[in-house]
Amino acid sequence: MTEITILFGGHGAERLVSVASAQNLASHAPDADLWFWQSDDHFIPVSHAELAAHRSAFEIAFEPTSKPLARSIDEALERAQADSRLLVLGLHGVGAEDGALALDCERRLIPFTGSGSAAGASGFDKQQSKLLAAARGVPVAPSLLICAGADGSAAAGFLQLHGPLVGKPVASGSSHGLIAIRDPSGLDLLSAASAECDYMLEPFVSGREFTVGVSQIDGVLRGLPPVEIVLDPDVQFDYSAKYLGRGCQEICPADIPDALSGQLQSLALAAHAAIGAYGYSRTDLIVGPDGPVFLEINTLPGLSKASLIPQALAAAGVPFSDFLSEQIELARRRYG
Template sequence: MKNIAVVMGGYSDESVISLRSGQLILNNLDRNKYNVFEIHILTDGWNAIVNGNKFPINKSDFTFTQNNEKIKFDTIINTIHGTPGEDGHMQAYWELLEIPYSGCNFYQSALTFNKRDTLSVLSKFNIPKAKSVYVSKGNIISGEEIKAQLGLPFFVKPNQSGSSLGVSKVNDLVDFEKALDYAFAEDNDILIESYLKGTEVSVGVLNFKGKTTVLGLTEIVSQNDFFDYEAKYLGKSEEITPARLTPEVEQRVRETAAKVYEALGMSGFSRTDFIVMNNVPHFIEINTNPGLSGQSIFPQQAEYAGIAFSDLLDNEIELALKRKLLWKK
């Protein structure tokens, strides 16, 4: 049987969510097919967790030793949210070691983790999106200028962050400086985007059996001013699957989500967020390691699509092994 490493954690504030996501994967991998290992990559160390005991990961070859036996991994299922597992760092490292891994490759991971660069690529494919202004830390920025360009309200976001960490909705310029500080605490570069008034929809997309597959559309109804961390993970939102859209608009969202996935060269799990305004889906962001905890949207959409989560994981392992064959060419 193949040794499968389920890698979770990370170095950002999203590590707690990642650890929950990892548990869902551990619970759904078929133990009759695989030897499954829980791997934590955290700021205090890299460890395999076996029966509650920690065994240090050897960073030179991503193995660990148990009872004088060196354990190597045939495939890695990566469920780290944020750095270093969603921004391309771990993917590049595993590729150098020639260990196949789930999800998209290191370039796509780095690209999609950078909101500005993702928007730049998608602009070439005529994907509707909000107006935006990009600002680096230390630059002088005028709230009045932003208001003149984008109007009120607008959003202030870290350029590289997930789970809505560091995101603020600015309804009045009196809150602008506070929003900047909040975003810059997460990243040295920020994105300021115009407000899109419409229905928020999150769409699960993946490569399943060689085909770009849209799992389902989930409508997000936040109790807060927007779909922030509290709404996502602390029950302050209603998630409605399928989204309450007309058949025509639903089809438009599905087609746009698939177009985004393919335009960015994706593989593996993804969750793409849109605001449907005037019946047109406007791209917000794509998440290439979507949350897989009990509160997460992607597993709900898989269930709605009638695909067993264990089958999705088998598919990810198969894709990872096929990718390794391409490395050899």
């Protein structure tokens, strides 16, 4: 018999989001085991009561009290394989959303929810996902890749050519590291931020921001109702806005014409297919003067009660428990 195990925590900057996602997942899977992946690569068994009791998950680190059941990712996955476990991934960011964990699971034929390693790697790389989406006919903005440690001459030329820019790490999530570059002074911020990681620059597009989930529902891949992101003036959609509600409103479903809603859903489905995503994903777009433009795709988006996929599922009339059951069934069938 397959043991369902919710895996959460991890290494990345999105560890707090992961705990909040796990709280929601656990509330809909009361019989699942809970494993917390610590930053030291120890895996801690957690009770449902301990996880549910944790407050302010988006702001306060979760610190479980039990002894580790494994002291490395290899040891944890060997145990999962030996126990015939199916892993429900409540993980986000580096080490998980980038396809690394999926690859380790695939090598061991451990079933898991969410996209496979190739799709995860493509989706997490913002430059690569743009190229793949564009090849499927999804409109994208011009961009410039700034490699870690590069001098600022290319960025300065891109700013001169396009005007105000948005800079974001090529491989990150939850809007960590966003930089608004309105004039040459913003290049100093970019230089400091890109000293150790690659950045992607895009022209700033003024318009309405939307996020569109894609999910397998009753055996059919569907676009979920778009959610509009409305920011206060001079506020970026960063971690504080996204998860703490500071200067941001999320309107679900978006108050837009059916034709635009359908167009955004079609683009999200195309982006999902472009990278080979599996089960579910979430695509961010902005609708400017020339129409929708692709921003990025997330293959392991947040699943907390406050996250955008659960909001969109509710707007579509899909209970979160049904969504979770279908993702688990897809994981069971992953290897044929």
